[in-house]
Amino acid sequence: MTKEPSKAPTSGKLTAASSEPVRFDITRKKFRIADYVAEKIIKGVAFLSITIIVLIFFFVFREAFPIFSISKEIKKSTTENVVQDVQETYGEVTDQPAKEENQETYGAVTDSSQVQEQYGVQTNDTASIEDASDKAYTVSAGSGFDDNQSAIKTLLTKDWVPVSDKPRYGILALIVGTFKITLISLLFAAPIAILAALYTAVFANRKMKEIIKPTIELLAGFPSVVIGFFALMVMATFLQEIFHYETRLNSFVGGIAMGIAAIPIIFTITEDALTAVPKSFYEASLAIGASKWQTAFFVILPAATPGIFAAILLGIGRVFGETMIALMATGNAAQMDLNPFTSVRTLAATIGAEMAEVVFGDTHYNVLFLIGSLLFIFTFIINAIAEFYVKGKLMKRIQGK
C-alpha cells in the first residue's frame, strides 16, 4: 500500500512525457531532483551575504553592549554588587580610594584649564564632567569601584586615557580627529578625482582612456599598508620640507595619504555617473552652440551630481574606516584641535592599536567595540544613502521625469 502512491505519479508523468514528446510549452517544468537541490543550495548560499551583515551587526554590538547593561544593573541593585565588584578590581581595595582621589582632582584641574582656553562655550560640559566624576566617586566609595559605570560617564569627554589607574574613555577627541582627517583627505582627493573623471569621460581620446583607467585600477589595488609606508617614510619628510611644520606625522600627511587611497573610489563612481549621462544631452548642448568644455561643466557635470555626491559619500566611508594609514602616518596622539598640522588619532586607528593589548571582556575592550559599532553604523548609513537616495535621484534626472 505504501509503495503504490509513490509509483503512480512517476509512471503517470512518464506516460504523459512519452505521449507528447514534442511540446513547446516552456513554462511547464519537469521535476528533477538535481535541479531542485542545486537551486535550493544556490539560493541558500546567496543569502549568505545578508546573513553576514546581520551577524556583523549582532556580534559587534554584542561585545559593545556590556557597558550599558552593567551600569543599569548597578543602578537597580548597588548593594548586591559590592562583593563582586571588589573582586573584579583584583582586590587592591586598600590603595584605591587614595589613588582615585588624587586622580580625580588632577583630572578636574586639567579639564577646567582646558575649558578656559577654549572660548568658554563648554561650561556646561565641565559641570557635567565634575558631576560625572562626583557620581563616579560616590559610586566607587559606596559600592566598590565600578569600571563600566565611570566609563560610560566619561564617554562624551575629550580625554582618551584608557590605560591608567582611573581610565577615561572620552571619544570626542577621536571623533573630531577622524572628521578632521576626513575633511583634509576629501579636500585633496575629491577635486582631483572628479576632474580626472571628467577628463576621462568627456575629453580623453581612446588611447588616454586606456592608460588612465587601468592606472586607477592599479592604484585601487595598492594595499593601504603600502600607501601608509610611503606616507610615513617618504611623503612625511617631503611635505615637512615644503611646509615647515613641527610634528612630522600629522593629520595633513595622513589626510593626503588617505586621499590617495580614496581617489580610485571617487574616480570610478564619478566616471560611471558621467558616462551614464545620455549622449543626447551632449549632442543637444553642442548643437545649440556650446563648446565642449561648456557642455562638460554646465550640462554633463550637473546631470551627474547625484552620482558625484554618492562618490564623495563612499570616499568619506573609505577614509573614515581606513586603519593602516591612520596607524602609520597620523602620529596617533588624541588631541582635539582644528590645526591641520597636529597629530590626531582616528577611531579606526584606536581600535587597531589597542585591541591587541586589551584584556578580553574588560571595559576598555567593550569601549573599543562600541567605537567599532559607531564606525559600522556610520558606514552603513553612508552606503544606504548613496545606494537609495542618490541612485533614485540620478535615474530620475537622467530619464527626465
Place this chain on the structure above:
Amino acid sequence: MIKSFRKNIKGIVIEGITLVSALLIIAIVIIMLTVIIIGGKDQLSWEFLTSFPTDGMTKGGIFPAIYGTALLVIIMSIAAVPFGTITAIYLTEYAKENSVIAKTIRFAVRTLAVIPSIIYGLFGLGFFIKFVGAHIDGAFFGGELKWGQPNLLWASLTMSLLTLPVVIVSVEEALKTVPQELRAASLALGATKWQTIRKVVIPGSISGIMTGTILAVSRGAGEVAPILFTGAAYYLATLPGLGDQFMVLGYHIYVLTTQSANVDQTLPIQFGTTCVLLLLTFILNMSAVILRYRIRKKKTN
C-alpha cells in the same frame, strides 16, 4: 573673432586643468611605484625571500611572512571563491532583476564592500574567536584554550568575508557576458537549467571567476587591519599550521615601521618587504586588469 579666441583659451585652460588632474593621479602611482622599487631593489634576492629573520629582526629574510601570506590567501580563496561564485550565479541566473530578494542581496554585497576592514577584524574576534572558537573548545576540548584564540584559520575566514564582494562583483560581470543565445540554445536542446549553468554558463565565464579570484587574492594579501587581532604575529621561529598564529607581509611592514625599537636599522628590510608586497599585488592586479579587458572586449564583439 577675439571673443571666440578668448573662449577658446578658456576652454583649453579648463580642459588642461582636468588633464592635469588625470596626469597627477598617474604621477602619484608612478612615483609610489618607483620610490618603493628603487628603495627595495637592493634587498631583493633569493636569500631574502627564502630565509628567516635573524638578529632580532634586523637582518635576514622574510620567508615566514611570505609563507604565512600564501597560506592565508589560499585558505581565504577556498572559502570565498565558491560562495562568491554561487551568489553571483544566483543573482544572474535565478533571481529576477527587480525582485526584493535580489535587491536586498545586492545591497548587502555593496554594504560588505564598504564596511571598513577593521570592523571585519572586530567581527572575526567577536564571532570566530570568542563565539565559534570558544564553543568548539567547550564542546570538544573540555574548555581547554585551543581554537578560542587568534589563529590562521580564523584570520583566513575573516579575510574571506572581506573579499567575498570582490569575487561576487567580478563573477557577476563575467556571467553577464555569456550570451543569452547560448543559454537558450542549451535549454532548447533539452538541458535543464542546472545542466545549462554547469555545462554552458560556468565554462563560458571561467576567466571571470579567475579575475575575481586574482583580485580577491591581491586584496587579501594586502589587507592588514582584519588580521591585526585575529591571528597575525610579530615573530615566529617556526612555520605556522592551521591553529597557529602566523606572520604576514603587510603586518610585518606595519610592525617594523612602527613597533620596532630601531626603525632606521631595519629600513632596508622595510623597503624590501614593502617592495615584495607591492610587486605581488601589482602583478596580480595587472593580470586581473588584462583578463578583465579581454572579457570586456569579448562582450563588445
